[in-house]
Amino acid sequence: MTSLDSFKCQKTLKVGGKTYIYYSLPAAEKNGLKGIAKLPYSMKVLLENLLRNEDGRTVKKEDIVAVSKWLKKRALEHEIAFRPARVLMQDFTGVPAVVDLAAMRNAMQSLGGDAEKINPLVPVDLVIDHSVIVNFFGDNKAFGKNVVEEYKQNQERYEFLKWGQKAFSNFSVVPPGTGICHQVNLEYLAQTVWTKKAKMKVGKKTGTFEMAYPDSLVGTDSHTTMVNGLAVLGWGVGGIEAEACMLGQPLSMLLPEVVGFKLKGQLKEGVTATDLVLTVTQMLRKQGVVGKFVEFFGPGLDHLSVADKATIGNMAPEYGATCGFFPVDTATIDYLKTSGRKADRVALVAAYAKAQGLFRTAKSPDPVFTATLTLDLKDVVPSMAGPKRPEGRVALPAVAEGFAVALASEYKKTADATTRYPVENRDFDLGHGDVVIAAITSCTNTSNPSVLIGAGLLARNAAARGLKAKPWVKTSLAPGSQVVAEYLSNSGLQADLDKVG
Structure with missing residues (x-):
């Protein structure tokens, strides 16, 4: 070492x-x-x-x-x-990695060696998410039923992963129904500054010492970048690269170009982190940042919570960057405290970041970047993406007109947009432009308390006016973590979400 x-x-x-x-x-x-x-x-x-x-x-x-x-x-x-300090996997690509480790142990045993020597060399966390299928929907017992169904359908796979968790050191598994892997990473796994005991030479003395260094990772999901909001450098890679890192191999990469994105001012009331990230995505797509790092700087960072930063970092695959990085600041330290990290770890993060020149304050000089963009947060307006792509952002007042134009231009060959079609054995009809799936999901949205509570308040207002989801709409609510679910439950807003279906 x-x-x-x-x-x-x-x-x-x-x-x-x-x-x-x-x-x-x-x-x-x-x-x-x-x-x-x-x-x-x-x-x-x-x-x-x-x-x-x-x-x-x-x-x-x-x-x-x-x-x-x-x-x-x-x-x-x-x-x-x-x-990277560690590897994060979700079940799609994590299961094959565990199968490979098991196969290596099998081969070691066949060769007469000690099978228990085969282990990941860096810490690996496998979070089983993206797996609970919405078989049941539209009532508040749906989630529990779906999780039961999930275990029933994947019993053999989960038994294998449970064996893996017990068999391998440096390897943990988070079970299904716990939350989205990026939210679990943000709330629990990430430490911002990582430590490990290592045998090394310090001065003239050789022994085992505890080393501190920046938390970093690669993940097997493109939205691994969400944790950039907590000043953790990481991004998504393929399963083979993640497995190589897991077995102690370095990740080969070119020194990146770094695009600085300056934020100033603060968001107006009623404008959400989702509106902000759609604006940022549109600007960065126009700039062209594929294969580059994006780093956010400027006085506007003082007015963004870690949840807001995580929302922006999460969308790095949509704006095409390798990562969307935010440095350590007082909001980082506050979040680590609020989310229950140990006091000695929080103290270490603050002391280490300051000692290394990694702690940003309002007085910190701007770094040197390959190129820069600037956005005044007060200029961000309520927006929607679409009709199809995140870079196709439109301001809220223009949504109806934009949708009508898309409907007329893209579907005119198939049917008259005004035609309604009766549904057999149902007392309703369907037509172009009807919403058929309505979901509050994705780590981009459900990581953010203000966005989720905003959804609950909207549901409360809708329920007060007697509004309810149409019978043909498949509805689902998939909070990013159990903590997020508790925001809604403890505030009474879950009952309002239930009322509107």
């Missing part, structure tokens, strides 16, 4: 009664990496990763120097080896 430490930046950090080993960016700057304090925060995370893992083979001194050279051109085509 000991780095070659070409820039003599291995230091100790005392927090509370504990001492941690870390690789100091300010020390590396003094010892030859000039100007790195101006790097984007996300690039500082990559640089720390290289300093900590310098082995002369996968990470060389010239790889570290390349990051400081990046500053001059704000882009540099140089390949690096990135070692």
Whole structure:
């Protein structure tokens, strides 16, 4: 685990009664990496990763120097080896990975070796989400019935995963019905600063020390970027890359271009994080950020909660970026406290981020970026995406007209948009433009308390006017976590959602 430490930046950090080993960016700057304090925060995370893992083979001194050279051109085509702190899987791609581990154990046993030596080398969390099918809907017992049905249909798979959780070290499984993997990651798994005990040389002494470093991950779902809102660098990769990381292999990547997105001002009353993220997505699609990092900066960050930041980070696949990163600030620390992280971890996050120049305040100078965009939050208006794509955002007053135009232009060949069709054995008819599925779902929306409570209040107003979902509409509510479900239950808004179906 000991780095070659070409820039003599291995230091100790005392927090509370504990001492941690870390690789100091300010020390590396003094010892030859000039100007790195101006790097984007996300690039500082990559640089720390290289300093900590310098082995002369996968990470060389010239790889570290390349990051400081990046500053001059704000882009540099140089390949690096990135070692994320952990891996997040959901069941689609996680199950095959566990099957592969089991097969490796089987092979080890056949060769006469110790099968129990086969384990993930970095922590792996597998969250079973995206799996509960909406067989039952439209009443408040539907969720419980759907979870029972889920276990019934997938019993063999879950027994196998339960075995995996007991058999492998460094591997945990979160069961179905608990929440969306990105919400579980945000609320529980992510630590912002990660620690582990490692055998290493510190000064002249070799022993086991506790090391602190930025939390980072790769996930097997494109929306892994949601945790960027908590200052955790991570993004989605394919199952093979995630499995390689799980087995201790570094992720090969080019030093990214970093697009800075400056936010100023604050949102007007009645404008939601969803309106904001649709506006941001539209702007970034126009800019072109595929294969690039996006990092948010500016005074507007002081007026965004971690939930709002997570909503923006979550949509990185829609705007095409590798990630949508937010640095550590006071909102990060508040969220870690509120969500029940241990006090010593919260103290470590604050102390480490400040020691490393990773803590953003209103007075922090703007980093150097490849390119920048600016948005005044007061200019964001209530919006909808569509009719089809997230970049097709339209302001709320223009929705009716836009929909009518799309209906007339795209469906004129198939039928008259005004024609109604009777449904056999039902006392209603259907026509073009009718809503047939209405769902409050997706980690983008259900991560955000104000958006969810807004939905509940809308339902309360609708119920007061006697409105109810039409009999042909399939309705579902899939909160991102059990905490989110409790917002609605404890506020009485779940009863109003039930009333409107």
